[in-house]
Amino acid sequence: xxxxxxxxxDEIRAYLAEVFPQIALGRAFEIEAIGPMSARxxxxxxxxxxxxGGTISGPSMFALADVALYVAILAQIGPVGLAVTTNMNINFxxxxxxxxxxxxxxxxxxxxxxxVGEVAIYSAGDPEMVAHATGTYSIPARGD
Amino acid sequence: xxxxxxxxxDEIRAYLAEVFPQIALGRAFEIEAIGPMSARxxxxxxxxxxxxGGTISGPSMFALADVALYVAILAQIGPVGLAVTTNMNINFxxxxxxxxxxxxxxxxxxxxxxxVGEVAIYSAGDPEMVAHATGTYSIPARGD
Amino acid sequence: xxxxxxxxxDEIRAYLAEVFPQIALGRAFEIEAIGPMSARxxxxxxxxxxxxGGTISGPSMFALADVALYVAILAQIGPVGLAVTTNMNINFxxxxxxxxxxxxxxxxxxxxxxxVGEVAIYSAGDPEMVAHATGTYSIPARGD
Amino acid sequence: xxxxxxxxxDEIRAYLAEVFPQIALGRAFEIEAIGPMSARxxxxxxxxxxxxGGTISGPSMFALADVALYVAILAQIGPVGLAVTTNMNINFxxxxxxxxxxxxxxxxxxxxxxxVGEVAIYSAGDPEMVAHATGTYSIPARGD
Numbered sequence: 001x002x003x004x005x006x007x008x009x010d011e012i013r014a015y016l017a018e019v020f021p022q023i024a025l026g027r028a029f030e031i032e033a034i035g036p037m038s039a040r041x042x043x044x045x046x047x048x049x050x051x052x053g054g055t056i057s058g059p060s061m062f063a064l065a066d067v068a069l070y071v072a073i074l075a076q077i078g079p080v081g082l083a084v085t086t087n088m089n090i091n092f093x094x095x096x097x098x099x100x101x102x103x104x105x106x107x108x109x110x111x112x113x114x115x116v117g118e119v120a121i122y123s124a125g126d127p128e129m130v131a132h133a134t135g136t137y138s139i140p141a142r143g144d
Numbered sequence: 145x146x147x148x149x150x151x152x153x154d155e156i157r158a159y160l161a162e163v164f165p166q167i168a169l170g171r172a173f174e175i176e177a178i179g180p181m182s183a184r185x186x187x188x189x190x191x192x193x194x195x196x197g198g199t200i201s202g203p204s205m206f207a208l209a210d211v212a213l214y215v216a217i218l219a220q221i222g223p224v225g226l227a228v229t230t231n232m233n234i235n236f237x238x239x240x241x242x243x244x245x246x247x248x249x250x251x252x253x254x255x256x257x258x259x260v261g262e263v264a265i266y267s268a269g270d271p272e273m274v275a276h277a278t279g280t281y282s283i284p285a286r287g288d
Numbered sequence: 289x290x291x292x293x294x295x296x297x298d299e300i301r302a303y304l305a306e307v308f309p310q311i312a313l314g315r316a317f318e319i320e321a322i323g324p325m326s327a328r329x330x331x332x333x334x335x336x337x338x339x340x341g342g343t344i345s346g347p348s349m350f351a352l353a354d355v356a357l358y359v360a361i362l363a364q365i366g367p368v369g370l371a372v373t374t375n376m377n378i379n380f381x382x383x384x385x386x387x388x389x390x391x392x393x394x395x396x397x398x399x400x401x402x403x404v405g406e407v408a409i410y411s412a413g414d415p416e417m418v419a420h421a422t423g424t425y426s427i428p429a430r431g432d
Numbered sequence: 433x434x435x436x437x438x439x440x441x442d443e444i445r446a447y448l449a450e451v452f453p454q455i456a457l458g459r460a461f462e463i464e465a466i467g468p469m470s471a472r473x474x475x476x477x478x479x480x481x482x483x484x485g486g487t488i489s490g491p492s493m494f495a496l497a498d499v500a501l502y503v504a505i506l507a508q509i510g511p512v513g514l515a516v517t518t519n520m521n522i523n524f525x526x527x528x529x530x531x532x533x534x535x536x537x538x539x540x541x542x543x544x545x546x547x548v549g550e551v552a553i554y555s556a557g558d559p560e561m562v563a564h565a566t567g568t569y570s571i572p573a574r575g576d
Contacts, residue, residue, distance in 0.1 A: 050166060052163060085236055087375050088206070089566060138401070138402070252417050276422065346495075350495075378520050
């Protein structure tokens with residue numbers, strides 16, 4: 001089901017930095033790895049992510065899940081236009097410590113019109129999952 | 145099922161500004177109204193909300209849904225400790241224009257341990273719904 | 289956003305009975321009403337719906353939500369091919385008594401490729417919501 | 433995070449057959465395996481599962497996800513009372529062929545009050561996932 005990747009790691013970083021500066025690659029997020037139907041994205045911790053109790057906010061974890069899924073899809077389909085999130089379901093499991101988060105993404109469907117993937121979110125260096133998301137992107141018309 | 149509100153509008157604004165400064169009431173969000181099992185919260189548009197295409201990002205809408213639900217729950221149960229989001233499911237329906245968003249919340253369950261509500265998100269002044277969320281908060285032990 | 293209905297109530301009952309006999313209209317479900325972007329469908333209670341404690345099973349409520357959404361979509365778009373569920377999120381709020389359930393559906397998006405709607409489920413004759421679902425159907429290519 | 437299993441495979445089959453006859457173990461479902469924070473449950477295909485096009489209905493897949501999660505939780509916590517589903521989110525990825533389905537469950541949180549797990553659903557003998565669910569059960573008060 002998967003195809004050769006459309007980008008190398010350097011290429012996808014350069015592409016996203018250019019077309020999607022709001023992701024703030026290198027400051028807010030970092031793409032750690034891309035692979036077949038998968039990606040690993042880091043949320044770089046900063047004080048804006050905090051909520052009462054010294055933990056990381058839900059919207060920060062949502063943003064990580066959203067970016068990580070987008071990166072995994074883009075790595076497969078290449079620069080073919082703007083995929084948009086249509087649905088995201090997220091379960092918050094544990095309160096993450098105030099440090100970087102890792103989003104491990106796996107695509108479970110890559111169709112012509114819809115891509116579906118799941119994202120497991122961990123505190124960097126800790127094996128306990130802190131949140132889990134499943135999301136759908138609508139992908140623009142392509143030639144396959 | 146609903147009970148008298150635990151706060152007036154002024155009281156809940158003052159309370160949240162004190163215990164939850166990260167919400168940035170008056171700058172990022174504004175509580176427009178609270179009512180029985182309901183609340184209306186405004187996301188104050190700013191350039192950090194933008195994504196490519198001149199629309200508002202998914203994480204911004206998620207954050208609005210999360211805050212709006214929290215406000216509706218707090219208005220019912222009062223300052224009894226920290227309720228935390230356990231699940232949020234959000235559907236993105238249309239690309240919102242770059243202006244304020246309104247989150248109209250309705251609680252559909254307020255139990256001892258879990259509260260469930262839905263949030264309809266609109267662009268300010270436009271009747272078309274741009275996103276819809278359903279979320280669950282875990283609420284701390286109370287005396288009822 | 290809504291258009292004139294594609295069916296009368298009698299027509300949609302006859303159409304569904306013919307093309308989708310598994311729904312068992314008149315025995316398992318009944319279409320009570322269709323309207324602009326909306327439908328009301330009844331689950332006819334029977335012993336197969338029970339689970340321990342004398343309440344109605346989750347899968348029975350899921351099935352009602354799925355059928356009710358399908359009916360609301362079909363009422364708008366007509367007999368244009370097979371729409372399929374791509375996502376359903378359901379919250380179970382209270383244990384329903386062992387009697388008929390009503391699924392009140394409202395479409396919140398009817399696009400060319402995706403339709404999104406919500407379903408509020410009640411015990412017949414009781415105003416307390418027992419479950420709430422939000423679902424997406426993928427709709428086949430049409431001429432608009 | 434996981435603890436020793438509360439049942440052997442034979443014990444959990446016998447227990448469920450007794451307290452939850454509606455699952456129809458051996459006729460509608462079969463428990464194939466239980467393990468630490470995991471379970472594998474089979475949906476035994478029958479004509480009631482069909483929908484137009486010769487595929488298996490969404491409610492049938494929902495029921496499999498619901499039972500599989502329940503089995504995985506019960507295997508961990510033992511016969512301590514009735515856990516109930518509070519939320520289920522399911523994505524339908526491909527149309528399954530008309531044969532048995534396998535639900536592979538993994539618990540990602542087993543707290544005192546809530547358990548969260550995911551279920552990957554496959555056609556028996558086919559490695560392509562046909563549906564994916566994430567669900568939450570509320571678990572009754574226990575002595576831990």
